[in-house]
Amino acid sequence: MKKTMIYMAMLLMAFGLTYDTASAETTNTRIYTIVVDRFMSGDDGNDINVTDEKETPLPFGGDFQGIESNLDYIKDMGFNALMLSPVFDRAEDDYLGYAVREYGEIEEAFGGPEAFQSLIDAAHERGMDVIVDMPATLAEGYTALDRPILNNIQQDYYGMIDAEFIDLSNADNQKRYKEMAREFTGEYNIDGLSMTVIQDGIDAKEFLPEDVTTYGISGDDDISLEGFDHAAPNDLQEALSYGFSKPDRETPAYPTDGTLLLADHWFSERFTHNVVEANMFPGTRINQLTTYLYAYQGPIAFQYGTEIALNGDEIPIVHRQMDLWTDQELVDEIAAINEVTQKHPQIYQGETEVIKNEDGHFVQRYYTSDVDFVLNINSTSVTENVEVPFEGEDESKMLSGMLIGDLIRGSDMENDAFLAVLDREESELYAIIEETGMNNGYIYVGLLIFGGFGIFVWLVARKRRPNERK
Known part of the structure; x- marks a missing residue:
């Protein structure tokens, strides 16, 4: 039904209501967040420790090539930026990328440095930014954090990889980490860095480089997000997910300070999970959430698989494998919302x-x-x-x-x-x-449709008459 309404609206726009529109694309940042291992495999030759058991926290084999081959699919939905889960050399039994072994190396199971650079170049050719999530897990040369602040999903995941964390309030750690991040962004021409923060009282300007856009995400209300260009506080994320998972709930007012809006992230339950728990139809709720997000005058993030209603509330089910052909109707609806907002970038400027x-x-x-x-x-x-x-x-x-x-x-x-x-x-x-009257073009199209149908009925009736006389 919604698809029919979209087509009707497009017909009215084409033949009835015309007015000048801007041709430029939207200027706000729309981020499609991807767990690299769980999106798509483009090269089976780089599979390491891959499993077919979907309930286990082992790698599924997703890689940079799989993402690159589907950039047009992502762009057609209106996204102009990718946010990738950590891409550094990690433990072979870790699928999410936070069990870092070496920050200076790109994970070979994802395709290595050449495939990573190829993905970045292909994204840039399409006008898309590339943002990489930075782990704060301990590697050689850093001092450990005593008391990280972790939500339940983080506790389950980090417990499985037996993680320790970098104390980003330590001056020596800050200097070393910033130098590493600066070398990484410079070598691969990265557009932005994100971090799911697990420590309160730190300032991103002290440990992340200044020449890239930074995004901070909080998984707990007790964590403040200081020094990031764009921050996604936990309370707003939860309010957004709660508000749109069922009708008759309060809609959060749009922020005006560049806050990053998202309804879920890698360390939260899926938005779809809250919808299903509320006994609602996911497609309708995702459609409304998308409209709200796409009309926001600031950056948004949309987790991979939301467009096919991926569900989950715990590790590793919250990071299900992507299936690009599950729900094309919802993907088409998102693309239609994008098409309208893309044509009117004035929305984001006044x-x-x-x-x-x-x-x-x-x-x-x-x-x-x-x-x-x-x-x-x-x-x-x-x-x-x-x-x-x-x-x-x-x-x-x-x-x-x-x-x-x-x-x-x-x-x-x-x-x-x-x-x-x-x-x-x-x-x-x-x-x-x-105000406009009925457009002549629309009248002509209507006459052609109904006139053609009338002629068809007349020809069928004429053909039947001789047979009825026999």
């Missing part, structure tokens, strides 16, 4: 105003120098309406829905406001444009 945020109904207006927009997310269990107050000459304009094709004319309204009505668990992004 001021905003929240019109309504109540029990899952979130409405926000975007003010731009060109066309204003209204985001309407009805994450409730009932049909909702909202009045969008007129601004300036809005009375002579209309709300043109670009996701499901909703049309609302200002001249038909009272109370100096557009009345937007949306069914339960649906989302719409409106452009506020000048």
